[in-house]
Amino acid sequence: MTSQNSAGRSTRTAAIIGAGQTGVTAALGLLDAGFDVTLYSDRDQRALRDDVPATGTALEFGETQQAEAALGLDSYTARAPRHTGLSVRIAGPEREELIAFDGHFDGYVGVAVDTRLKADERLTRFLERGGRFVVEQVSPAALDPIAAANDLTLVATGRGGLSELFPIDAERSVYDAPQRSLLTVTVTGIGHDDSVFAHRSRAGGGHSGFSIFADQGEGWWGPYLHKDAGPSWAFLGWARPGSEWERRFAAADSADSAHRIVQELYRDFIDWDLPEVLATQTIAEDPHSWLKGAVRPAVRSGAGHTAGGHVVGSLGDTSAAYDPIAGQGAQSGLIQAQRLVAAAAVHDGAFDEAWLGGQYAAFLAARGDAANKVTRLFLGDPELADIGNQLFAAAAVDSRVASALVGLLHRPQPLLGIDSLDAANEFITGVSGEDAAALLARFAPAGRFDRSAFSSTLASA
Numbered sequence: 001m002t003s004q005n006s007a008g009r010s011t012r013t014a015a016i017i018g019a020g021q022t023g024v025t026a027a028l029g030l031l032d033a034g035f036d037v038t039l040y041s042d043r044d045q046r047a048l049r050d051d052v053p054a055t056g057t058a059l060e061f062g063e064t065q066q067a068e069a070a071l072g073l074d075s076y077t078a079r080a081p082r083h084t085g086l087s088v089r090i091a092g093p094e095r096e097e098l099i100a101f102d103g104h105f106d107g108y109v110g111v112a113v114d115t116r117l118k119a120d121e122r123l124t125r126f127l128e129r130g131g132r133f134v135v136e137q138v139s140p141a142a143l144d145p146i147a148a149a150n151d152l153t154l155v156a157t158g159r160g161g162l163s164e165l166f167p168i169d170a171e172r173s174v175y176d177a178p179q180r181s182l183l184t185v186t187v188t189g190i191g192h193d194d195s196v197f198a199h200r201s202r203a204g205g206g207h208s209g210f211s212i213f214a215d216q217g218e219g220w221w222g223p224y225l226h227k228d229a230g231p232s233w234a235f236l237g238w239a240r241p242g243s244e245w246e247r248r249f250a251a252a253d254s255a256d257s258a259h260r261i262v263q264e265l266y267r268d269f270i271d272w273d274l275p276e277v278l279a280t281q282t283i284a285e286d287p288h289s290w291l292k293g294a295v296r297p298a299v300r301s302g303a304g305h306t307a308g309g310h311v312v313g314s315l316g317d318t319s320a321a322y323d324p325i326a327g328q329g330a331q332s333g334l335i336q337a338q339r340l341v342a343a344a345a346v347h348d349g350a351f352d353e354a355w356l357g358g359q360y361a362a363f364l365a366a367r368g369d370a371a372n373k374v375t376r377l378f379l380g381d382p383e384l385a386d387i388g389n390q391l392f393a394a395a396a397v398d399s400r401v402a403s404a405l406v407g408l409l410h411r412p413q414p415l416l417g418i419d420s421l422d423a424a425n426e427f428i429t430g431v432s433g434e435d436a437a438a439l440l441a442r443f444a445p446a447g448r449f450d451r452s453a454f455s456s457t458l459a460s461a
Contacts, residue, residue, distance in 0.1 A: 014036070021058065080223070080225035089212070091211070115330070156318055159298075186286070209222075259281075326378040
């Protein structure tokens with residue numbers, strides 16, 4: 001099935017395989033840059049919006065929003081509930097309540113937008129502007145004539161299927177298995193004003209909440225824009241292999257069961273946030289408002305070859321699959337798409353392996369390597385554990401360090417230079433203006449986190 005043929009206004013042609021958020025963004029960007037673009041999907045537009053779950057929460061910060069703006073696209077900062085900070089709580093293996101801090105985003109906000117909504121709106125715009133949309137399953141065999149017929153072919157089909165065309169970069173892919181099992185569910189029932197999660201931050205519902213258990217995993221709540229319900233909240237949980245949380249997550253088989261599992265998890269482990277969590281409700285009109293699974297973090301090559309030897313480029317999750325714990329997947333994919341579009345628009349030669357490889361190397365240097373490292377930091381990677389402990393302890397003492405630490409989710413590049421405890425201390429000193437040793441000497445365990453009084457607030461409202 002083909003929708004709305006292109007007007008044929010360009011002698012340069014491009015094919016994008018995969019109509020998710022990153023693929024359709026690249027397709028629309030190339031179309032606006034003067035290419036004749038064909039976008040391929042195994043589902044039609046309605047099915048892409050309504051018959052599949054969102055691929056994570058797709059939280060984006062300032063650098064990604066700037067990339068979207070450079071393409072002339074809506075970054076949703078005027079439509080989605082905004083994240084203005086991140087509130088963190090860390091508990092030890094015996095559930096000792098150790099670290100509490102609240103980092104404020106400095107000069108930018110975060111927005112988490114349903115990827116189905118964003119892809120749908122951009123696909124509509126792509127068709128209105130003359131793009132060609134083909135609904136068919138593109139197998140490796142089918143990709144060969146597509147790549148032969150187009151000047152530039154990009155694969156944005158995610159982590160499965162066609163990703164095997166792109167060799168794994170063993171040096172950058174340090175894990176041979178998923179580091180977490182994932183569970184997500186989108187809910188309504190609570191707002192975003194300062195009465196929600198007020199025990200965590202004066203910003204209340206303007207900040208997302210992150211809780212870390214050394215032996216179990218992590219749980220995150222954040223403001224979200226759902227395709228049907230509008231402003232809402234998303235939960236995303238990460239369970240360590242072999243943990244009690246992993247066993248619980250595996251039992252989810254619907255939005256309602258996922259929601260029950262999350263509520264029970266907070267009752268048993270994270271009671272400081274329980275009143276808000278108990279007030280939430282699933283979104284009845286969207287049976288796909290939940291998802292479970294696991295991601296093996298892996299970085300692949302920027303260029304691959306079809307069976308006939310035609311070169312194709314990787315894009316988004318096909319290039320690099322990040323564990324979503326640090327929110328780098330959607331951000332990096334969109335930044336990569338914008339960079340590719342900008343480079344292709346001014347390139348007058350062949351889009352060959354050298355060009356694709358050069359563009360990918362530049363992206364890794366500008367964003368990808370740093371995104372990979374900040375993900376490893378938040379996963380508690382053993383190679384970065386001492387550095388992480390130092391930074392998180394300092395954040396509990398000094399609000400400037402807290403803001404700089406959560407700012408690495410927006411711009412992770414500074415983390416590339418932090419490769420030792422001495423470098424971590426230099427970072428802490430540079431941010432706080434105080435000797436790191438003196439600052440860290442003031443650290444003391446939290447003892448007991450503040451508990452929510454949200455139920456009382458509701459009862460007296």
